[in-house]
Amino acid sequence: MTLGYTTLLIPVLSGNGDSEFSLGPEGISWIGSVALICVPFGCFLSGMITQPLGRKRSMQLINIPFMASWLLFYFSTKIWHVFAALALSGLAGGLMEAPVLTYVAEVTQPHLRGVLSSTSSMSVISGSMIQFILSTFLKWRTVALCSAVVPIFSFCLLYVIPETPTWLVSKKRYKEAKESLAWLRGWVEIEKVDKEYKELFAHIQMSRGIGNSGFQLDNGQMQGNVNGEINKTRNETNQNRKRTKTETLKLFKKRNFIRPYLLVSYTFFLSHFNGMSPVQTYAVTIFSSLKAPIDEYYATALLGIVEFFGCVSCVCLLRHIGKRVLSFISLIATAICFLVIGLYSYFFHINTLLENKNSNTTVSNSTVHPENVLKDSHEYSWVPLVLIISAAFVSHMGIRVLPWILTGEMFPNETRAIASGITATSYYIFGFVCNKVFLSMINTFTLPGTFWFYSSMSFIGFIVLYFILPETEGKTLQEITDHFAGKSSLGNKVYKRRKNITGINNEAFNDNTSRRTDIESKL
16 A cells, blocks of 8 residues: 555646645655665564564564554654655565465465465555545545554454464463464364374474474373484484585575576566556656547556456466466567657657646647647547556566566575565565666656557566476475476476375364365355
């Protein structure tokens, strides 16, 4: 919602709306990007508060700065109040990354994780869509006040869900961990999740490097139950305990980290520089400049709705055609849409964005009279509207969503947590740069040239990913790690169903529905 609110602020602070503030192009470029550059600082602090406080409590507390930023928007009397609110919302967004992503990873069953990992992108788009819809009916301060209610609901609703079993076990709160696991598996009896709980306990103990001395919890119920598994890995854990910082850093020099990092970072780059990131941020102004046949705020609301359905389509198609094909379709279709929009803008001499909503002229380097330009373009004004909406749909069906899914599965286990944070930081840095230079690009290359630049980035991205992006859908994490380590090749085939998955004996993780009748979620 904070990201979507930026789209509403830009035309208002440009002097086109009901506001006592007015900014020039440089100030507007900071409005569209300052929140994004503050997110990495929040990401850096996020892990520090998530582990000691817990995932649930961290998510609750982060609602406080979110609510504060909305109230600061509403009561702002000076322009620096708006910038402070944007920075605070960006910082809170970064703080949110670790507890939310960790919570989902620790409570989700493996056969559901692929689909549910895409819900983060769906949530972002849903928040933006809500802001776009509210902005068509309410003024910007009222939208901020309405948005301040959401963190309050979120804070209260988080009392309903349990803390993750993994964190509770790590804090030796074993009884609560069992109750949490039983709740998460569909409010079943604790006995139904006993086997899964033992495996979880064994995994955490081995990660701590505990040997075969046995352990005590829950009145001795689990005394030594997992010693056999721990004995098998005792030598390995002893080596891990002796690992120095230098040896740990060597993990980030291996090809099974470097290759996935470069690939995921490049997909994040494409998710912004395919053009949809600045188009969404400056949507109201762009629709106004291209003389959309409907009100620019209605068009922006439609944009948000279409983006949401694009994410839904991604979830539905992912398991059938795979990430590789979805990325190709997304990039090629977006490239074609922006190529045609650039041709439209060039043909009708729309070379820059309107400075004022009520202006009847555009800045043009041609000798064509502005009134004739608008008259000639009116008949075809639906063309850029349809193409921008289409580009929004196909972008969020693929390249805008898939990088987040790739982040969670391409890195080896020993570097996955840190690598995910690093790549997420690169996403926000690319977003900041893309939005910050958008207006400068229009001044330098004109509006048609800017759209052609984004089109070329998508075409180049398609060619590059065709040669370097493997198909990971349906593949195990070990297969993916071996591929990037050079031990094997994933190929481009989609595995739609894995009947026998090594190492999963727990019925709570079994994808055979005939054996999950007792633990299937009732939610």
